[in-house]
Amino acid sequence: xxxxxxxxxxxxxxxxxxxxxxxxxxxxxxxxxxxxxxxxxxxxxxxxxxxxxxxxxxxxxxxxxxxxxxxxxxxxxxxxxxxxxxxxxxxxxxxxxxxxxxxxxxxxxxxxxxxxxxxxxxxxxxxxxxxxxxxxxxxxxxxxx
Amino acid sequence: xxxxxxxxxxxxxxxxxxxxxxxxxxxxxxxxxxxxxxxxxxxxxxxxxxxxxxxxxxxxxxxxxxxxxxxxxxxxxxxxxxxxxxxxxxxxxxxxxxxxxxxxxxxxxxxxxxxxxxxxxxxxxxxxxxxxxxxxxxxxxxxxx
DNA sequence: CTAACTGCAAAAACTTTGCACTTTT
DNA sequence: AAAAGTGCAAAGTTTTTGCAGTTAG
Numbered sequence: 319x320x321x322x323x324x325x326x327x328x329x330x331x332x333x334x335x336x337x338x339x340x341x342x343x344x345x346x347x348x349x350x351x352x353x354x355x356x357x358x359x360x361x362x363x364x365x366x367x368x369x370x371x372x373x374x375x376x377x378x379x380x381x382x383x384x385x386x387x388x389x390x391x392x393x394x395x396x397x398x399x400x401x402x403x404x405x406x407x408x409x410x411x412x413x414x415x416x417x418x419x420x421x422x423x424x425x426x427x428x429x430x431x432x433x434x435x436x437x438x439x440x441x442x443x444x445x446x447x448x449x450x451x452x453x454x455x456x457x458x459x460x461x462x463x
Numbered sequence: 464x465x466x467x468x469x470x471x472x473x474x475x476x477x478x479x480x481x482x483x484x485x486x487x488x489x490x491x492x493x494x495x496x497x498x499x500x501x502x503x504x505x506x507x508x509x510x511x512x513x514x515x516x517x518x519x520x521x522x523x524x525x526x527x528x529x530x531x532x533x534x535x536x537x538x539x540x541x542x543x544x545x546x547x548x549x550x551x552x553x554x555x556x557x558x559x560x561x562x563x564x565x566x567x568x569x570x571x572x573x574x575x576x577x578x579x580x581x582x583x584x585x586x587x588x589x590x591x592x593x594x595x596x597x598x599x600x601x602x603x604x605x606x607x608x
Numbered sequence: 609c610t611a612a613c614t615g616c617a618a619a620a621a622c623t624t625t626g627c628a629c630t631t632t633t
Numbered sequence: 634a635a636a637a638g639t640g641c642a643a644a645g646t647t648t649t650t651g652c653a654g655t656t657a658g
Contacts, residue, residue, distance in 0.1 A: 339632050339637060360622080375640040380623060381639095396543050396647095400622060414588045427582050430575065437572050442602030443559045449596045457587030483658050484612060505648080525648065527613095545647060581619040 319355060319406045326352035329405070332389045343367065343374050346380050351405035357395060357413070357422040359402045382386060395422065395451070412450035418459040464550045465518060471497035474550070477534045486513065488519050492527050496550035502540060502558070502567040508556045540567065540596070555593045561601035570597060 320328075329348045346367050353435060358366070360404070364379045383403060386392040393404040395413055402422060404413075413426035429448060438445055465473075472573045474493045478485060491512050495503070498562060528548060531537040538549040540558055549558075557570035560565070574593060583590055 414586050441559050443599045445597045445599040447598040451594045452590045453592040454588045454590040
């Protein structure tokens with residue numbers, strides 16, 4: 319994962335570049351995303367921002383996350399129940415999700431670009447965003463069975 | 464895709480085997496799944512069953528789909544807004560989804576089992592259900608741009 | 609006959625939206 | 634000052650749940 323301070327600056331720059339305003343709420347959310355090592359949900363980010371900005375609303379969290387998604391600075395991982403966000407590796411990469419405890423970790427799997435290309439040819443689709451999710455059991459939950 | 468009639472029998476057998484009851488509503492839903500070439504949503508299936516069984520409820524659709532999922536006879540494709548179901552290829556396989564018109568097609572991409580195995584080793588996860596979704600633009604929507 | 613299933617309506621949960629107020633630039 | 638952002642509450646969705654009544658086996 320990148321240096322949180324650098325990542326923070328990147329995110330702030332991305333907002334400044336396009337003339338989005340740097341409100342305190344927004345900066346705090348960006349800070350949390352930059353230092354997050356996991357894959358927080360909107361609700362978790364909301365709770366965290368709230369501890370410093372008690373007036374923060376969920377609506378603002380969602381709006382800001384949508385903004386950062388549009389800027390390709392944050393990757394949305396949409397699960398059945400809610401969405402989680404990856405602010406450290408915005409590019410597409412696989413995720414492993416524990417079906418029991420819901421823990422999410424990044425998967426280090428290379429996308430085979432040549433077969434992607436082939437898939438585009440045979441399907442006629444232009445692939446924009448691959449989303450690869452492996453549901454399974456994490457090492458902890460495997461054992462407790 | 465398999466012969467709809469055969470697929471229908473398979474599905475019915477799977478239910479009979481485990482002593483689930485063959486109610487008319489259930490049989491009709493199974494019939495629709497067996498003949499479906501696409502990837503219908505719960506709402507679409509509900510509407511379709513309803514044309515023959517006007518009393519059919521959404522709850523029953525969801526309950527039956529959950530049942531067929533448990534029996535590994537139907538694959539759930541969960542998208543942001545709703546879930547779609549693949550009753551012809553229950554095993555995991557990739558899907559291509561058009562971001563503009565929402566058309567879903569099956570992707571003919573082999574899962575590289577050896578790299579899956581490697582991923583299990585490095586992550587400690589036991590992978591149960593891979594879900595690979597490629598968001599992009601279908602050939603029609605590509606052109607209309 | 610009875611365990612399983614259906615169907616209705618209400619509940620749940622996440623996310624979006626409208627709008628008045630506030631704040632950044 | 635003007636445009637953008639915030640926050641509240643309400644609305645919108647899909648899916649789940651409880652339960653009384655019905656039905657397949």
